[in-house]
Amino acid sequence: MRTWRDIPQNVKPRAMPRAVRRRLWLRRLGWVGLACGLAALFVGAYAVARMMAEGELQLSRASNAEPISEVVLRTNGVLDQAWIVRRLALPPEATLLDLDLAALRERLLADRQVITVSLTRKFPTTLEVSLSERAPVARINVRASAGGPPRPQLVARDGVVYAGSGYDAQLLGELPWLGGVKLRRRAAGGETREGREGGAGFEPIFGMALVAELLATARNEAPALYKTWRVVSLARLESDAEIEVKTDSIDRIIFNARESAGFLRQIAQLDLLLDSVQASPGAISEINLAIGRMVDGRIQVPVTFREGADSHGARIEGPGRSGTSSIAVPAYPPVRSSPTPNFFHPTRPAAREF
Amino acid sequence: MSSDPVTLAAVEIGSSKVAAIVAEYTGYGFTIKGWGECQSQGVRKGCVIDYPAVTQCTQQALENAKRATGGSSGVPVEQIDKVFLAQTGGHLDGFYNEGARIVSAADNMVSAEDIAEVRRLAKAKELPEGRMLLERLRHPFRLDGRLIKSSPEHLCGRRLEVGYWMVHGDESRISDSYHMISNSQIEVAEMVLSGLASGRVVTSQAEREHGVLVIDIGGGTSDYALYRDGLPYVAGAVAVGGGHLSNDLTIGLRLSTGQGDRVKLRHGRAIVQCRDKAQKVWLDGDLAIGDRQLPLLSIEKILEARVREIFEVVKHKLGTAFSPETCAAGVVLTGGTSKLPAIAEAAAAVFNTPVHIGQVSDGFPEPLQDPGFHTALGLLQLGIEKQRAREAAERSQRPGFLRRLFARPSRH
Numbered sequence: 001m002r003t004w005r006d007i008p009q010n011v012k013p014r015a016m017p018r019a020v021r022r023r024l025w026l027r028r029l030g031w032v033g034l035a036c037g038l039a040a041l042f043v044g045a046y047a048v049a050r051m052m053a054e055g056e057l058q059l060s061r062a063s064n065a066e067p068i069s070e071v072v073l074r075t076n077g078v079l080d081q082a083w084i085v086r087r088l089a090l091p092p093e094a095t096l097l098d099l100d101l102a103a104l105r106e107r108l109l110a111d112r113q114v115i116t117v118s119l120t121r122k123f124p125t126t127l128e129v130s131l132s133e134r135a136p137v138a139r140i141n142v143r144a145s146a147g148g149p150p151r152p153q154l155v156a157r158d159g160v161v162y163a164g165s166g167y168d169a170q171l172l173g174e175l176p177w178l179g180g181v182k183l184r185r186r187a188a189g190g191e192t193r194e195g196r197e198g199g200a201g202f203e204p205i206f207g208m209a210l211v212a213e214l215l216a217t218a219r220n221e222a223p224a225l226y227k228t229w230r231v232v233s234l235a236r237l238e239s240d241a242e243i244e245v246k247t248d249s250i251d252r253i254i255f256n257a258r259e260s261a262g263f264l265r266q267i268a269q270l271d272l273l274l275d276s277v278q279a280s281p282g283a284i285s286e287i288n289l290a291i292g293r294m295v296d297g298r299i300q301v302p303v304t305f306r307e308g309a310d311s312h313g314a315r316i317e318g319p320g321r322s323g324t325s326s327i328a329v330p331a332y333p334p335v336r337s338s339p340t341p342n343f344f345h346p347t348r349p350a351a352r353e354f
Numbered sequence: 355m356s357s358d359p360v361t362l363a364a365v366e367i368g369s370s371k372v373a374a375i376v377a378e379y380t381g382y383g384f385t386i387k388g389w390g391e392c393q394s395q396g397v398r399k400g401c402v403i404d405y406p407a408v409t410q411c412t413q414q415a416l417e418n419a420k421r422a423t424g425g426s427s428g429v430p431v432e433q434i435d436k437v438f439l440a441q442t443g444g445h446l447d448g449f450y451n452e453g454a455r456i457v458s459a460a461d462n463m464v465s466a467e468d469i470a471e472v473r474r475l476a477k478a479k480e481l482p483e484g485r486m487l488l489e490r491l492r493h494p495f496r497l498d499g500r501l502i503k504s505s506p507e508h509l510c511g512r513r514l515e516v517g518y519w520m521v522h523g524d525e526s527r528i529s530d531s532y533h534m535i536s537n538s539q540i541e542v543a544e545m546v547l548s549g550l551a552s553g554r555v556v557t558s559q560a561e562r563e564h565g566v567l568v569i570d571i572g573g574g575t576s577d578y579a580l581y582r583d584g585l586p587y588v589a590g591a592v593a594v595g596g597g598h599l600s601n602d603l604t605i606g607l608r609l610s611t612g613q614g615d616r617v618k619l620r621h622g623r624a625i626v627q628c629r630d631k632a633q634k635v636w637l638d639g640d641l642a643i644g645d646r647q648l649p650l651l652s653i654e655k656i657l658e659a660r661v662r663e664i665f666e667v668v669k670h671k672l673g674t675a676f677s678p679e680t681c682a683a684g685v686v687l688t689g690g691t692s693k694l695p696a697i698a699e700a701a702a703a704v705f706n707t708p709v710h711i712g713q714v715s716d717g718f719p720e721p722l723q724d725p726g727f728h729t730a731l732g733l734l735q736l737g738i739e740k741q742r743a744r745e746a747a748e749r750s751q752r753p754g755f756l757r758r759l760f761a762r763p764s765r766h
Contacts, residue, residue, distance in 0.1 A: 001477070001480065001481060001487050002481065002485075002486050002487065002525070003486060003487040003488070004441075004486055004487070004488055004528050004532060004545045006486075007486075007528070007529050007532050007533075007536075009536050009541065009542070010536075016409075016537045016538070016539075017406075017409045017410060017413050017537065017538065019413055019431075020413070020537060020538045020539055023432055023539070024539060
């Protein structure tokens with residue numbers, strides 16, 4: 001007997017109300033979206049698994065590959081390929097995966113010429129080394145041990161003392177020597193023989209930033225003067241904030257280091273002063289640019305002549321010892337015999353230039 | 355039904371309106387989540403004549419059910435799991451068929467096989483071509499003339515009889531109303547006769563035991579269900595309803611359809627009370643153009659005649675199944691037309707029994723106590739009961755674990 005339960009439930013979509021058709025389509029879209037999402041998930045998982053497998057394969061290939069064939073060096077300084085190869089001292093059969101990059105980095109940083117190191121494996125057989133180096137500002141003689149022979153070392157702007165390698169000898173020859181410095185040994189960390197010999201065993205020198213500033217200003221603004229500078233003394237830097245420079249002809253030029261921006265003024269002052277004093281440069285014993293005084297709107301600096309030196313011909317302005325304001329003073333008493341130094345100022349307008 | 359929450363909807367597609375109630379069933383009871391109704395279009399005398407219009411109305415009623423209790427607690431249509439659908443219409447018909455069997459055991463004790471066989475015989479009647487079975491109402495067993503309401507198993511007697519009232523309808527029309535729901539991709543879990551659904555909520559168990567006749571007078575059809583001995587005895591529908599009252603007024607007083615309906619609602623009465631022929635009532639009462647006076651006596655006479663006819667038709671359909679003696683609890687009227695004044699008196703005059711207007715429990719929300727929702731409400735209750743009974747039967751037929759464990763392997 002046929003009952004209402006025998007009626008088929010399925011209905012053609014055309015017979016459905018619009019809302020139901022829309023709902024049906026949305027449901028189908030939902031299923032399709034779900035299927036697509038699942039498919040994407042599977043594909044993604046497969047791709048990730050495959051990439052991981054290939055990555056492992058590459059690594060295994062790399063680990064089983066040939067030894068390192070090339071070390072590429074990128075640096076902002078003077079260190080060369082030979083130095084890096086020598087310094088790294090890689091075993092001949094070493095592969096990239098054999099390398100302990102942290103240890104290699106420490107090995108490179110042990111040379112204080114190097115500031116930063118970046119080591120990168122470039123598969124399959126290349127090691128890339130990127131360095132940033134210190135630039136030398138001055139030289140200093142260091143004795144590795146008491147009574148030992150002095151060894152010249154370089155000093156960077158940050159006061160670090162290092163041996164330095166790869167520099168042009170002429171460039172190094174132009175660097176002034178540092179004097180009046182008491183080097184202090186570093187703590188036990190850097191107490192290796194190599195470190196001591198390489199200057200790595202000393203604390204950074206105090207005040208080198210000021211010295212570097214002075215030297216850079218001189219080198220850039222008055223290269224002729226700079227070439228004559230032989231020794232820069234920091235003996236009075238910490239106590240009096242003064243930097244003393246010994247040149248080929250002048251025993252001592254004292255710069256005020258209280259304000260680094262004043263180096264340009266002081267060097268210009270020195271330049272003009274030396275131009276003004278047309279006597280033999282060897283006649284001047286000392287120029288103290290750290291002190292001075294304003295007279296009639298002009299700066300006067302004390303200049304000390306060597307005893308017995310001939311200062312005739314010097315063009316002097318301002319009140320000299322004689323109290324005259326004449327431009328040329330033919331003779332001037334020697335400095336040593338004079339209890340007070342003579343004050344000179346350049347002929348150019350001081351206020352404008354300095 | 356499982357104890358998981360199931361969202362159910364009871365839908366009655368009537369000639370005048372489509373009513374829907376949405377509820378959540380948890381296995382222990384149901385919670386009404388919403389209710390809605392929509393003016394019906396495309397249904398005539400309970401039969402679908404405009405498929406898209408009825409579909410639209412059904413959807414709208416369900417949507418309204420979602421909104422009725424507010425957006426938060428309303429249930430979207432797509433979340434409805436099952437629908438109980440009320441079935442009515444003039445195409446419904448019924449017949450009684452009885453099976454009898456001599457008890458096979460020598461000691462005259464009724465066995466399960468006897469019961470199954472007598473039931474099979476009672477159900478064996480074939481339906482005419484193009485007809486489809488809707489409902490089987492089992493009458494109480496009779497064992498040597500004794501009425502046995504429950505199972506007669508293990509009782510002693512010689513002759514076991516049982517009868518079924520089988521309600522059937524036109525196959526295509528039942529399929530049409532079925533597809534009103536299934537085209538929304540919602541399962542139709544039960545189809546229930548509207549009269550049985552209404553009778554479930556407007557009568558008490560005691561009334562059903564004593565015998566009661568429920569008449570649900572809708573817009574295009576009137577459904578009836580006769581209860582005796584606590585069980586539904588006869589149920590069916592006649593293709594006359596409240597719409598015919600309006601139609602009679604329209605023809606008799608030369609009104610439009612809408613005016614006839616308004617006059618029925620405003621001045622209608624099921625028995626003649628007015629004795630003054632000159633007493634008139636205004637058609638609309640707004641003194642506008644077209645407004646006119648109508649004789650009240652004529653209105654009442656027309657309505658009385660038609661109401662009486664409806665009850666006479668129902669009585670005729672019931673035939674010998676109904677008698678005032680076997681229907682001690684009287685007649686209960688429900689449905690939208692039961693709100694017509696004095697309709698109970700009119701029914702009492704026909705059936706010669708006490709008649710009252712059906713009411714539902716106060717526990718339901720107030721809008722659902724309107725007679726227009728009685729069918730949907732009863733549908734919900736009856737549908738759940740039928741589902742539970744069906745699941746219980748399936749469970750009892752399923753072999754248990756031990757039986758499956760020790761079952762002999764089938765030779766086939």
